[in-house]
Amino acid sequence: MARSQETVGKKEKEKKKAKQRQDKAERKEERKANSGKGKSLEDMMAYIDENGNITDTPPDPSKRKEINVEDIQLGATRHEPAEPAELIRRGVVKFFNESKGYGFIIDQQTQDSVFVHINQLTEPIREKDKVTFEVERGQKGPSAVNVKKEVKGQLPPQ
Structure with a gap:
């Protein structure tokens, strides 16, 4: 009678590979279930608050600051030489x-x-x-x- 060609080590490796495939399939299903496809535009919007932090709520119009266009300075300031x-x-x-x-x-x-x-x-x-x-x-x-x-x-x- 011939001996079985499968050893304990081979069986363990096969079990390990099957477990990895199953885990990978479960992660794939979880990603599909939690994916962002089909979300509305409003759900995907991000806003920046008055402190420069990213939030999911729109900014409060009462905290809005008006900036005068003439006050915006482009480029480097002139540096006057010191005495x-x-x-x-x-x-x-x-x-x-x-x-x-x-x-x-x-x-x-x-x-x-x-x-x-x-x-x-x-x-x-x-x-x-x-x-x-x-x-x-x-x-x-x-x-x-x-x-x-x-x-x-x-x-x-x-």
């Missing part, structure tokens, strides 16, 4: 590595850290030195230029 005295900032050298040629200054006004390169120094500086400088936009953020050490007893031009 030279306003551009000069004061700060303290937080870190400076002479061998690598860069460091950081803490701005006294904003408490921001500003990058400084050795090429922008007028004289050598060290950590904890008080300096005056101007800020420019660098590739990776604010960068200090025209960095000068503050001389004790002498105030920088304001």
Whole structure:
């Protein structure tokens, strides 16, 4: 008598595949039952409230704001150049590595850290030195230029 070609492992795999097919068919039927086809236009509408959130209820006409067309500004605003005295900032050298040629200054006004390169120094500086400088936009953020050490007893031009 010949042995059956089906093993326990094959039977388990077949059962598993049949179960997966059945689960897939059930999910397909569920999607069909809950599909949005045939909904009315009103059911599919979405609205934006006064705070910019998406809702399914229409906005309240009493909360509507009138906007004057002349008040809408297109493009960037004109930036008037600041006076030279306003551009000069004061700060303290937080870190400076002479061998690598860069460091950081803490701005006294904003408490921001500003990058400084050795090429922008007028004289050598060290950590904890008080300096005056101007800020420019660098590739990776604010960068200090025209960095000068503050001389004790002498105030920088304001």
